[in-house]
């Protein structure tokens with residue numbers, strides 16, 4: 544039995560799953576979380592210090608899940624503030640911005656940091672997210688998909704927190720991957736259309 548099965552929300556009807564969003568400072572982690580939870584976008588979103596979290600209930604396959612979404616500070620100087628929160632995670636969004644090649648290069652570092660501090664199994668449900676597709680891109684979808692394939696066939700999706708493209712779909716995709724690994728796939732419907740990558 545994993546962590547998530549033991550955690551229920553206050554009404555005892557929903558499975559609570561901890562989702563951690565990682566990636567370089569400024570790639571749009573806070574905006575993705577806020578778009579998903581409140582459907583708002585902040586042009587002047589400020590750097591996160593440490594971690595913040597918000598809950599959102601979603602239904603899938605006839606079950607209710609509370610996603611407890613942890614938005615972490617991407618700047619290197621906040622490393623010691625964010626890493627203690629990795630333990631007990633059920634899934635992780637590895638995020639970069641498609642207009643920012645260094646943030647794409649750093650995905651490997653983010654994954655290593657997470658695996659080290661969260662101490663997770665090899666089949667842990669990661670989802671790679673290429674955000675800011677409303678901007679001129681400097682990392683191609685093909686490059687990102689190739690990286691995902693080389694790194695254990697990780698699923699990949701592209702989003703814009705600004706215009707809301709694929710934001711809800713990315714959290715649903717991650718939940719579906721978690722469910723597949725947990726052996727619940729037979730109860731899950733197919734993901735929405737418009738997704739990139741393979742589950």
Ligand SMILES: Nc1nc2c(ncn2[C@@H]2O[C@H](COP(=O)(O)OP(=O)(O)OP(=O)(O)O)[C@@H](O)[C@H]2O)c(=O)[nH]1
Nearest residue numbers: 568569570571572573574586588591617703704705
């Ligand atoms: N054009 C565009 N801008 C975005 C998008 N997502 C976020 N931004 C902008 O990018 C900047 C940084 O966004 P944040 O969400 O604060 O970035 P972060 O990854 O949480 O940054 P840290 O807290 O420093 O780790 C802000 O000015 C946002 O308005 C997007 O999809 N498109």
